Amino acid sequence: MKKGDVTEKTLSRRGFLKTAGGAAAVAGFAAGGLGFPSQAQAGPDALPKKWDETCDVLVVGSGFAGLAAAIEAKEAGASVMVLEKMPTHGGNSIINGGVMAVVGSDMQEARGIKDSPDLMLADMMKAGLDMNYPELAKMVAYQSKDAYDWCKQHIGVKFTDPKMLLHMGGHTVARSCPTSIYSGSEIVNKELAKFKELGGTVTTRTYLEKLIRHANGRVVGAQIRTGYRFPDAGSGKVKFVKVKKGVVLASGGFSQDVAFRMTQAPNLVAEVNSTNQPGATAEVLKEAFRVGGNPVQVSWIQLGPWASPDEKGFGLAPHFATGPVFSYGIMVDPKTGKRFISELADRKIRADAIIRTGHAAIGISDDEGQKSCGGPPGTVGKLVERGVVKKFDTLEELSKAYDMPYAAVKESVDNYNSYLKTGTDKEFGRYLQPDAKPIEKAPFYAVRLWPKVHHTMGGVQINTSAQVIGLDGKPIEGLYAAGEVAGGVHGAVRLGSVAVVDCLVFGRIAGKSVAKMKAWS
Amino acid sequence: MEHRRKKILKAAFTLSCAFLLIVLGSGLWAAPKLIQSAKGGNCAACHTDQPALSQSHPDTKDMNLEACRACHTRENMDLTGKLPASHMHLLGGVSCEACHGKTNKPEETPMEKCVACHGPTAKLAEKTKDVKPTNPHTSPHYGTELDCNLCHHQHKKSENYCAQCHSFDFKTP
Numbered sequence: 001m002k003k004g005d006v007t008e009k010t011l012s013r014r015g016f017l018k019t020a021g022g023a024a025a026v027a028g029f030a031a032g033g034l035g036f037p038s039q040a041q042a043g044p045d046a047l048p049k050k051w052d053e054t055c056d057v058l059v060v061g062s063g064f065a066g067l068a069a070a071i072e073a074k075e076a077g078a079s080v081m082v083l084e085k086m087p088t089h090g091g092n093s094i095i096n097g098g099v100m101a102v103v104g105s106d107m108q109e110a111r112g113i114k115d116s117p118d119l120m121l122a123d124m125m126k127a128g129l130d131m132n133y134p135e136l137a138k139m140v141a142y143q144s145k146d147a148y149d150w151c152k153q154h155i156g157v158k159f160t161d162p163k164m165l166l167h168m169g170g171h172t173v174a175r176s177c178p179t180s181i182y183s184g185s186e187i188v189n190k191e192l193a194k195f196k197e198l199g200g201t202v203t204t205r206t207y208l209e210k211l212i213r214h215a216n217g218r219v220v221g222a223q224i225r226t227g228y229r230f231p232d233a234g235s236g237k238v239k240f241v242k243v244k245k246g247v248v249l250a251s252g253g254f255s256q257d258v259a260f261r262m263t264q265a266p267n268l269v270a271e272v273n274s275t276n277q278p279g280a281t282a283e284v285l286k287e288a289f290r291v292g293g294n295p296v297q298v299s300w301i302q303l304g305p306w307a308s309p310d311e312k313g314f315g316l317a318p319h320f321a322t323g324p325v326f327s328y329g330i331m332v333d334p335k336t337g338k339r340f341i342s343e344l345a346d347r348k349i350r351a352d353a354i355i356r357t358g359h360a361a362i363g364i365s366d367d368e369g370q371k372s373c374g375g376p377p378g379t380v381g382k383l384v385e386r387g388v389v390k391k392f393d394t395l396e397e398l399s400k401a402y403d404m405p406y407a408a409v410k411e412s413v414d415n416y417n418s419y420l421k422t423g424t425d426k427e428f429g430r431y432l433q434p435d436a437k438p439i440e441k442a443p444f445y446a447v448r449l450w451p452k453v454h455h456t457m458g459g460v461q462i463n464t465s466a467q468v469i470g471l472d473g474k475p476i477e478g479l480y481a482a483g484e485v486a487g488g489v490h491g492a493v494r495l496g497s498v499a500v501v502d503c504l505v506f507g508r509i510a511g512k513s514v515a516k517m518k519a520w521s
Numbered sequence: 522m523e524h525r526r527k528k529i530l531k532a533a534f535t536l537s538c539a540f541l542l543i544v545l546g547s548g549l550w551a552a553p554k555l556i557q558s559a560k561g562g563n564c565a566a567c568h569t570d571q572p573a574l575s576q577s578h579p580d581t582k583d584m585n586l587e588a589c590r591a592c593h594t595r596e597n598m599d600l601t602g603k604l605p606a607s608h609m610h611l612l613g614g615v616s617c618e619a620c621h622g623k624t625n626k627p628e629e630t631p632m633e634k635c636v637a638c639h640g641p642t643a644k645l646a647e648k649t650k651d652v653k654p655t656n657p658h659t660s661p662h663y664g665t666e667l668d669c670n671l672c673h674h675q676h677k678k679s680e681n682y683c684a685q686c687h688s689f690d691f692k693t694p
Binding site for chain 1: 629661662663664667668671685686687688
């Protein structure tokens with residue numbers, strides 16, 4: 001094909017595969033992986049001369065979704081390999097706050113809270129600006145209870161006492177169930193134990209370099225690197241894995257991939273911190289795109305409004321912000337001393353509002369409010385000890401410490417206290433907790449809040465069977481995705497505590513679907 | 522095509538080897554050799570390029586870890602974090618072979634080897650339960666089962682793996 005010789009025929013998919021794809025096959029292996037950027041459909045990959053290993057199901061990632069898929073596939077009788085590029089299992093899930101949104105949990109029941117899957121779905125769609133794929137969001141809302149029961153009964157996850165059930169931003173009712181230790185590790189480690197009990201293993205420091213998509217369209221294997229040392233791209237030893245049923249991508253989001261996230265949201269520069277582990281990068285997602293997966297809403301990146309600039313990563317401040325500040329206290333702009341947004345609005349609205357002020361917001365609570373702080377035992381004490389949360393005898397001292405106009409702060413507190421009496425937040429229409437007490441009991445507490453990159457809603461398109469959907473609108477045979485790497489469940493904004501349940505619901509679906517796939521040979 | 526590619530690769534490999542030799546030979550960059558038979562106190566056996574210790578340091582040739590600790594106590598001139606852990610091992614009488622086996626191509630050492638001598642991780646965590654700001658040997662994430670090698674490197678400076686996300690100020694031996 002001469003340069004400039006672009007005809008309708010060569011641009012059509014079939015024509016493209018025949019000409020360019022054919023040329024690549026002749027040119028040998030090197031061209032196979034590189035030659036097809038941004039075309040309507042990726043070309044076929046050259047098959048290796050020899051497969052080093054064989055399995056039915058290859059799972060990429062060992063967080064909530066990956067291990068849920070691995071367990072389901074294994075229980076359905078498939079041979080399963082789980083790859084983890086980092087030196088430790090669990091991905092971002094193992095440092096996650098461990099809170100799961102569930103409709104109809106025993107915790108809700110004990111608290112007498114009425115809820116329904118449709119209500120949760122409506123909350124998800126509202127926060128998601130109706131950009132959610134409704135059929136995907138529906139799976140999560142309708143199967144949350146099933147996933148919760150699976151956690152409790154099948155893998156032995158422990159949750160807190162019902163009185164600690166959380167009402168998180170954007171949810172109409174309290175439905176967020178914390179694990180006993182306020183960490184996703186309670187779920188991930190129990191999943192891993194279950195998977196091991198079934199005879200499975202997670203191979204750490206193993207990197208997915210390339211998916212191998214056959215000329216017939218099916219993903220048939222993968223090129224991996226064992227003994228990989230994050231983040232050295234060339235480290236480790238190349239191996240080829242023949243995958244007879246399918247690959248499940250459960251590689252998480254890309255909050256820590258500054259270069260890639262800036263291609264989607266140029267304002268998220270390196271100086272914007274993230275709550276995620278360093279391995280939350282985009283290479284597997286990009287690989288899904290390269291083999292023809294359809295990108296969905298990739299630029300919708302969530303920042304957490306409960307993060308403190310005075311500690312690293314996710315930290316402990318989110319526990320303090322969620323209960324004592326957002327549910328039982330107030331958040332003010334230090335410049336004006338006034339509230340500026342509903343403390344229970346969804347994450348995007350709150351984070352955007354804080355960023356618009358141009359400086360960290362101040363969360364305020366008192367001795368009553370601090371009792372609602374979640375997190376591991378002693379969280380408030382630890383936060384105070386580390387100087388992330390500060391303690392004051394009077395509201396005046398508190399105002400002074402952050403250079404805030406005391407009169408305005410006092411007025412904001414008084415106003416909020418009066419709303420508790422009437423039951424209506426006249427300024428921002430925030431939901432007021434029925435058991436909330438006025439902010440008046442010393443000591444008073446304060447925390448600085450400045451958003452951090454937390455979750456990437458976008459990803460590769462999937463259907464309700466967790467199959468990856470190609471640019472042609474059809475499932476890519478042998479390729480599945482679940483959890484943060486998949487897009488569409490949350491639309492524009494993910495609600496707090498819905499990631500865990502999303503990962504578990506779709507991880508399990510992916511595992512069951514892939515196990516049913518007919519093996520090739 | 523494939524043949525030609527192989528040829529190019531081969532040439533490139535030979536060239537880079539030659540370059541490496543020149544660099545090493547010229548002393549521009551010379552990592553210490555890892556002489557497996559060297560005794561722990563015999564610094565010069567591996568550190569051929571530059572002396573590892575100052576001239577005023579007593580001769581270490583016949584020293585073991587205990588001898589080092591005659592001067593280097595916890596309170597005074599503490600060696601913690603100063604000396605790569607492999608050196609501590611060697612000085613303490615643990616040879617290269619003890620961890621890597623008898624081989625010309627030493628492989629990475631799995632954690633089981635560490636535990637075989639140092640004892641179960643749960644016991645270790647119990648021993649360090651009062652370390653501030655928090656016990657480094659247990660966490661809500663990994664319990665006591667985080668791989669020793671993630672912090673305690675043997676052939677390079679040890680690190681504080683927790684520091685990826687936390688501000689714990691550990692001094693890692």
